[in-house]
Amino acid sequence: MQEPTTNALVSPEGSLEILSNYEVSRLKDRSEGGLYRLFRQCALAVLNTGVETDDCKTLMESHADFDVRLVPQPRGLKLELVNAPAHAFVDGEMLRAIREHLFSVLRDIIYSNTIPQSLSGFRRDNSEDLTNLVFHILRNAGVLEAGRQPDLVVCWGGHSISHAEYQYSKEIGHQLGLRGLSIITGCGPGAMKGPMKGATIGHAKQRVKNGRYIGMTEPGIIGAEAPNPIVNELVIMPDIEKRLEAFIRCGHGVIVFPGGVGTAEEILYLLGILLHPDNADLPFPVVFTGTRENSEYFEMIDKFIRTALGDAAASKYEIIIDDPARVAQAMKKGIKEVETFRRAMQDAYYFNWMLKIDAVFQLPFEPDHDNMRALELHRDQPVHLIAANLRKAFSGIVAGNVKESGIRRIQEKGPFEIAGDPSLIKPLEAMLEQFVAQNRMKLPGSTAYSPCYRIVSGTA
Structure with a gap:
C-alpha cells in the first residue's frame, strides 16, 4: 500500500537560515558534482525519523516521487517538500524535532562541502588536516x-x-x-x-x-x-x-x-x-x-x-x-x-587533540570489489594496522548490507570477495557466520539474509 504523503513549505528551525548564491546553486545542481542528490537522500532519511528500516536503496525507491526544493525568501530561506512522508507531520505541521534535523542536514552538507576550500592549504591525505576538518x-x-x-x-x-x-x-x-x-x-x-x-x-x-x-x-x-x-x-x-x-x-x-x-x-x-x-x-x-x-x-x-x-x-x-x-x-x-x-x-575537555590517529584510519575506504579483494589481511604489519584492515573488511560488508551504493554493486557484480592470511580469515569467517545465525545482519522481520561477501582461499 502506498504510504500517505504531503506537500509543505518549511521554515528553518535551529540553524542555517541564509545561504549564499554559490551554496544555493550547488544544492540545486543535479549533476554528478552537485549536492542535490546527497541533500535529497539525507532529507528523506530525516523525514523518516522513527521508522525502522535498514535498506537505504528500498527507502529511496519507495519514495521516488519525493522532492525537496530551495525557496529563497526576503528574510531568509524555506524548503519546499513535495510528496514528503505524512508521518513527519501532525495536523499539517512538521514535527519540530524533524524540522531541526532537516536543517541540520542542510547545515552539515553545505559546511562539509565548502570548508575544505576555505582551510588554507588543506590536504585530503594529511592526518592533521583531516582532524582539523x-x-x-x-x-x-x-x-x-x-x-x-x-x-x-x-x-x-x-x-x-x-x-x-x-x-x-x-x-x-x-x-x-x-x-x-x-x-x-x-x-x-x-x-x-x-x-x-x-x-x-x-x-x-x-x-x-x-x-x-x-x-x-x-x-x-x-x-x-x-x-x-x-x-x-x-x-x-x-x-x-x-x-x-x-x-x-x-x-x-x-x-x-x-x-x-x-x-x-x-x-x-x-x-x-x-x-x-x-x-x-x-x-x-x-x-x-x-x-x-x-x-x-x-x-x-x-x-x-x-x-x-x-x-x-x-x-x-x-x-x-x-x-x-x-x-x-x-x-x-x-x-x-x-x-x-x-x-x-592542558588538553581540551571537548575534543581529544592528544589522541594519535594514523591516516590509514582517516582516509575514506571505497568498498568496491577490487578494494575488498585487495585488503591487506596478513600478519606482516603492526597490530594497529591489522585492526585497520580488518575494519575495512567489516566496512565493506556494512556497505553491501545497507548502503545504496554497496547494494547496487552487489546486485551488479555479485558478493565481495575477501581473502588473506588464514590465521585472520578463519576467525573472521567464523564470527560472520555467528552474526548471520544470530540474525544480526538485518532488522527483525526482514527477508532472509543473503550474504554480500564471500570468503575465498589464498591471499589477495
Missing part, C-alpha cells in the same frame, strides 16, 4: 561546548537486536542518566535508541535540564539508520571514517552492546587507535556489556580480538555482563580519570 564540522554544528565538564558516553551496538537486548541498553542509559552522563550514538534504532531513551528518564529524575542525545551519522548510512526520535543534536559527517573519528574525539568513553558487522567495524577502529604506541598512556574507558544471554556473544568477540590482535588489545576494554549500575559506575570513574588527565596535560 572533523573539528570544524563539529564546532559548526555546536557539538563542542568549551565550558562543559566531560560527560559524553559513546554507545555502540546493533540496530538489529532482540527486545531483551533493547531493554538492557535502555537500563544502561537510565543508569548513565542518573549519574549526569549524556549519550552519543549512531542515531538509529536498537542499541542506538535504547541508551538515549533510558537516559531521558535518568535525567528527569535528577532534574538534568541540559542532557545531550547526540546522533552522529553519515550520508551512506542515514537512510538505513534514520534518526530515532530521542536525538536532540544531529550531525552528519562526510563519511564513515570522519564519523568514527568524531565519536572518539568528542566522546569521553565508549560502551559497546551486542551488534553485527557495523559494531565490529567500530570496535576494530577503536582498538586500532588505542593500540597505537603514541596512545599507550591515554585514559579512555571502554566497556563491553549485555544481558546474561549475551555472555557467549562477548566470549566470541573477545576470542576474535585476542586471536586477531593479541591480548594487548583485550586489555583495552572491560566486559561487564548483566549489571547496568556497575557499567555506569565504571564509565563515571573512567571519565573522571579522563578529566584529570586532560587537565594535567
Whole structure:
C-alpha cells in the first residue's frame, strides 16, 4: 500500500537560515558534482525519523516521487517538500524535532562541502588536516561546548537486536542518566535508541535540564539508520571514517552492546587507535556489556580480538555482563580519570587533540570489489594496522548490507570477495557466520539474509 504523503513549505528551525548564491546553486545542481542528490537522500532519511528500516536503496525507491526544493525568501530561506512522508507531520505541521534535523542536514552538507576550500592549504591525505576538518564540522554544528565538564558516553551496538537486548541498553542509559552522563550514538534504532531513551528518564529524575542525545551519522548510512526520535543534536559527517573519528574525539568513553558487522567495524577502529604506541598512556574507558544471554556473544568477540590482535588489545576494554549500575559506575570513574588527565596535560575537555590517529584510519575506504579483494589481511604489519584492515573488511560488508551504493554493486557484480592470511580469515569467517545465525545482519522481520561477501582461499 502506498504510504500517505504531503506537500509543505518549511521554515528553518535551529540553524542555517541564509545561504549564499554559490551554496544555493550547488544544492540545486543535479549533476554528478552537485549536492542535490546527497541533500535529497539525507532529507528523506530525516523525514523518516522513527521508522525502522535498514535498506537505504528500498527507502529511496519507495519514495521516488519525493522532492525537496530551495525557496529563497526576503528574510531568509524555506524548503519546499513535495510528496514528503505524512508521518513527519501532525495536523499539517512538521514535527519540530524533524524540522531541526532537516536543517541540520542542510547545515552539515553545505559546511562539509565548502570548508575544505576555505582551510588554507588543506590536504585530503594529511592526518592533521583531516582532524582539523572533523573539528570544524563539529564546532559548526555546536557539538563542542568549551565550558562543559566531560560527560559524553559513546554507545555502540546493533540496530538489529532482540527486545531483551533493547531493554538492557535502555537500563544502561537510565543508569548513565542518573549519574549526569549524556549519550552519543549512531542515531538509529536498537542499541542506538535504547541508551538515549533510558537516559531521558535518568535525567528527569535528577532534574538534568541540559542532557545531550547526540546522533552522529553519515550520508551512506542515514537512510538505513534514520534518526530515532530521542536525538536532540544531529550531525552528519562526510563519511564513515570522519564519523568514527568524531565519536572518539568528542566522546569521553565508549560502551559497546551486542551488534553485527557495523559494531565490529567500530570496535576494530577503536582498538586500532588505542593500540597505537603514541596512545599507550591515554585514559579512555571502554566497556563491553549485555544481558546474561549475551555472555557467549562477548566470549566470541573477545576470542576474535585476542586471536586477531593479541591480548594487548583485550586489555583495552572491560566486559561487564548483566549489571547496568556497575557499567555506569565504571564509565563515571573512567571519565573522571579522563578529566584529570586532560587537565594535567592542558588538553581540551571537548575534543581529544592528544589522541594519535594514523591516516590509514582517516582516509575514506571505497568498498568496491577490487578494494575488498585487495585488503591487506596478513600478519606482516603492526597490530594497529591489522585492526585497520580488518575494519575495512567489516566496512565493506556494512556497505553491501545497507548502503545504496554497496547494494547496487552487489546486485551488479555479485558478493565481495575477501581473502588473506588464514590465521585472520578463519576467525573472521567464523564470527560472520555467528552474526548471520544470530540474525544480526538485518532488522527483525526482514527477508532472509543473503550474504554480500564471500570468503575465498589464498591471499589477495
